[in-house]
Amino acid sequence: MHVYLYRTVGFILAMTTAATAQDQQEDGFLGTIILGESKRDIQTDTAVPITIVDDQEIKDRQAGTIAELIDSVPGVTLVNGATAAGSGINIRGFGANDMFGTDQKILIQIDGATKGSEELYRIGSQLFTDPLLFREIQVIRGSVGSLEFGSGVVGGVLRIETIDAADLTGGEIGFAGNQLFEFTTNGEGITSSTTLAWQPTETLEFLANYTRRTLDVRQDGDGNDINPDAGDIDDPSWLLKSRLTFGQNLDQTLAFSYTETQSDQRDIPYDSFAIADFGNVDRFVENQTATLRYNYNPVGNDLINFDIEYAYSDEEITNDEVAFVPSPFLRNLVNADHQYQTSTLRFKNTAMFQTGTVEHELRSGIEFIRREREDASAAPGGTDNRIAVYAVNDMQLRNWTITPAIRYEDSRIENDTTATDEDFENSGLMGGLSLRYAFDNGIAVFTSAAYTENLPIIDDLGNSDLMEQNEKARTFELGASYDRPGVFAENDDLAIKATLYDIDLWDATSYGSMTAGEEIIEVERQGLELEAAYALETGFYIDLNANISTGDALRANGETLDWQQNPADSLRLTVGRRFDDVLDLSWEAVANRRYDEGAERSPGYAVHNLRATWQPQFMQGAEVRVGLENVFDHFYTPRLATRPAAGRNLKLTLSKSF
Numbered sequence: 316m317h318v319y320l321y322r323t324v325g326f327i328l329a330m331t332t333a334a335t336a337q338d339q340q341e342d343g344f345l346g347t348i349i350l351g352e353s354k355r356d357i358q359t360d361t362a363v364p365i366t367i368v369d370d371q372e373i374k375d376r377q378a379g380t381i382a383e384l385i386d387s388v389p390g391v392t393l394v395n396g397a398t399a400a401g402s403g404i405n406i407r408g409f410g411a412n413d414m415f416g417t418d419q420k421i422l423i424q425i426d427g428a429t430k431g432s433e434e435l436y437r438i439g440s441q442l443f444t445d446p447l448l449f450r451e452i453q454v455i456r457g458s459v460g461s462l463e464f465g466s467g468v469v470g471g472v473l474r475i476e477t478i479d480a481a482d483l484t485g486g487e488i489g490f491a492g493n494q495l496f497e498f499t500t501n502g503e504g505i506t507s508s509t510t511l512a513w514q515p516t517e518t519l520e521f522l523a524n525y526t527r528r529t530l531d532v533r534q535d536g537d538g539n540d541i542n543p544d545a546g547d548i549d550d551p552s553w554l555l556k557s558r559l560t561f562g563q564n565l566d567q568t569l570a571f572s573y574t575e576t577q578s579d580q581r582d583i584p585y586d587s588f589a590i591a592d593f594g595n596v597d598r599f600v601e602n603q604t605a606t607l608r609y610n611y612n613p614v615g616n617d618l619i620n621f622d623i624e625y626a627y628s629d630e631e632i633t634n635d636e637v638a639f640v641p642s643p644f645l646r647n648l649v650n651a652d653h654q655y656q657t658s659t660l661r662f663k664n665t666a667m668f669q670t671g672t673v674e675h676e677l678r679s680g681i682e683f684i685r686r687e688r689e690d691a692s693a694a695p696g697g698t699d700n701r702i703a704v705y706a707v708n709d710m711q712l713r714n715w716t717i718t719p720a721i722r723y724e725d726s727r728i729e730n731d732t733t734a735t736d737e738d739f740e741n742s743g744l745m746g747g748l749s750l751r752y753a754f755d756n757g758i759a760v761f762t763s764a765a766y767t768e769n770l771p772i773i774d775d776l777g778n779s780d781l782m783e784q785n786e787k788a789r790t791f792e793l794g795a796s797y798d799r800p801g802v803f804a805e806n807d808d809l810a811i812k813a814t815l816y817d818i819d820l821w822d823a824t825s826y827g828s829m830t831a832g833e834e835i836i837e838v839e840r841q842g843l844e845l846e847a848a849y850a851l852e853t854g855f856y857i858d859l860n861a862n863i864s865t866g867d868a869l870r871a872n873g874e875t876l877d878w879q880q881n882p883a884d885s886l887r888l889t890v891g892r893r894f895d896d897v898l899d900l901s902w903e904a905v906a907n908r909r910y911d912e913g914a915e916r917s918p919g920y921a922v923h924n925l926r927a928t929w930q931p932q933f934m935q936g937a938e939v940r941v942g943l944e945n946v947f948d949h950f951y952t953p954r955l956a957t958r959p960a961a962g963r964n965l966k967l968t969l970s971k972s973f
Contacts, residue, residue: 352893353810353858355372362749362750363460364456366385367454369450373449379499379504379506382396388860389887390471394411395958405421406421406471407864408838408864408878409820420820422473424472425477425574426477426572426574427624433773433774444602445526447552448526448574449475450482451476453473456470457470457765458789459764462745465703466724466743466769467768469767469769469820478510480513480522480558490514494507495509495970501964506528510523521556522556523554526552527551527552529548529549531548533964541959546582548578551577553575556572558571566614569608570607570608571608572604573604573605574604580597580599583598584596594638594645597634597635599633603627606624609624618668619664621662622680629657644692647692651692653691654687654688657686661682665677674712675709675711677707677709679705679706681702681703682703683702685700686698686701690731696773697773699772705721707719708720716750716751716752716753717748718749718751725740726741732777742770743767745767748763756799760794767790768786771785790818796812797809804851807852810847811845811846811847811848813843813846817840818840818866822837823835832870832871833871834871836870837869839867840866840878841865845859845860847859857888857891858891861886864882866881877915883919885905885907888904898928902923903923905923907920917952921949922944922945923947924945937972942968943963945963945964
């Protein structure tokens with residue numbers, strides 16, 4: 316594995332050196348330059364490993380779930396990502412798995428509202444909110460960039476923002492809208508999304524969206540039904556948003572957003588991962604998110620950019636057995652209803668100032684978090700009240716960027732179970748530091764170190780030992796980037812970013828076992844993430860990303876084994892061509908290396924996808940998208956997935972703005 320890392324780093328350095336030799340030129344104004352543009356911008360201006368999926372890429376990917384929107388990000392692995400039920404997201408080997416919906420090592424926020432449900436897979440892995448409601452997704456990998464948003468983040472953070480009225484109105488007074496229809500051949504899916512925006516004044520805007528997504532049972536590459544007992548999908552989602560700008564200099568804003576998604580499925584397996592047979596249930600899922608934000612950003616005062624934010628998330632699943640279950644334990648289990656309600660009140664400020672020759676951007680805040688969970692069979696109930704304070708300071712000193720970060724979090728869990736009334740209190744102090752140096756020739760080098768703690772959760776109320784132990788993790792990163800125009804041709808653009816990471820998680824409580832001594836107490840992982848993009852002024856572009864990683868786990872009995880959540884090494888290459896603003900054609904190849912470590916075996920595979928986006932000039936605001944996924948109808952099961960992937964699938968999307 317280390318040979319692969321060294322070879323890849325050598326390849327990156329060789330490319331960077333060659334490119335640098337070609338871009339030496341005299342300083343001076345060159346006039347307005349129109350550069351080529353690739354599918355995705357590489358974030359080379361920061362030491363944080365972050366990838367941004369913008370609104371254009373969200374539309375082009377024609378994804379059916381949140382998970383499918385980010386599967387092209389290096390370090391991200393999907394667990395059954397094609398449908399919301401029984402799917403999940405794994406980042407750097409942490410997150411969703413086939414036993415729990417999440418291990419609390421990744422954080423998901425939608426419009427600032429924290430989602431997730433500890434280890435309860437019946438909620439935790441099910442990301443039902445429809446992707447057509449989103450305008451941007453930020454994937455922050457690792458711990459150093461996560462301290463502003465939460466504790467215990469080892470894998471990464473997903474920060475998701477829903478669409479705004481101004482995205483349709485362009486900030487102009489009047490009405491605007493968009494109607495979208497999408498059709499898929501595999502599963503005969505039909506999706507309708509209607510968005511209406513109204514801006515009665517320059518300072519007031521409203522938006523409403525209703526999306527309904529239907530999908531029958533899909534087939535794999537061999538023509539077999541994928542999880543046929545789960546039945547069809549008929550999921551409605553809606554979004555309401557408003558925004559008011561006011562104040563003497565229009566320096567204050569008040570914004571509100573509300574999203575809701577429902578899923579009603581009848582006579583489906585209780586185990587949505589299709590691993591164990593617990594019988595069938597009628598399951599109703601409702602997912603609600605609401606956010607109210609106030610911002611004060613006075614003109615001429617860089618010390619104040621103040622936000623007050625209240626976010627609320629309600630995730631609920633209702634189960635009813637279809638046939639009588641003879642075992643009392645199983646009967647209570649499959650009929651249990653589960654609900655998480657998370658309320659967060661945030662006060663935060665961004666201050667920009669200068670001390671001597673150092674420029675500062677200081678982001679600081681305090682959060683009050685309350686998470687309530689109903690008591691149910693095999694899922695203890697309680698209330699987790701937390702207070703968190705943090706500060707992150709981006710300091711710019713000539714070519715250096717130095718960013719220290721610190722977070723303190725205190726948790727008090729009130730026990731609602733009937734077995735015991737014992738309450739628990741825990742706290743943790745976390746921090747990190749990143750350094751970046753940018754040379755004048757487009758090369759930058761960076762490194763970071765971060766330490767975080769995952770505080771005990773409601774799900775572990777049945778074990779007092781676990782409730783008194785914080786999980787701890789440290790992450791080291793080292794990387795380099797290159798971003799420069801005019802490398803191989805006039806007005807071309809080349810961007811590369813590579814990040815090596817080393818993670819050590821210890822005092823683990825998330826990976827228990829029914830057999831004493833076999834629980835996982837420590838995990839070590841190392842990996843390389845590579846992102847590259849090259850574009851010509853003619854419209855030709857190439858995007859490439861790769862992920863190479865390995866990891867070990869230590870059991871309580873001293874046994875060392877391969878980490879069960881190790882993803883397969885992956886490579887994704889996209890080659891495309893834009894023809895002005897009218898047509899965009901691309902071919903994408905996705906390859907996973909064979910995983911063959913310890914007792915785990917996952918065959919390697921390579922699949923091909925074709926995409927086309929057409930904006931006809933004779934119909935203003937119209938867009939036509941065609942995608943052909945798994946072109947050769949290849950049968951494969953991705954590493955960490957519990958079901959085969961979908962076979963060939965033709966997608967057609969028609970949309971019209973008005």
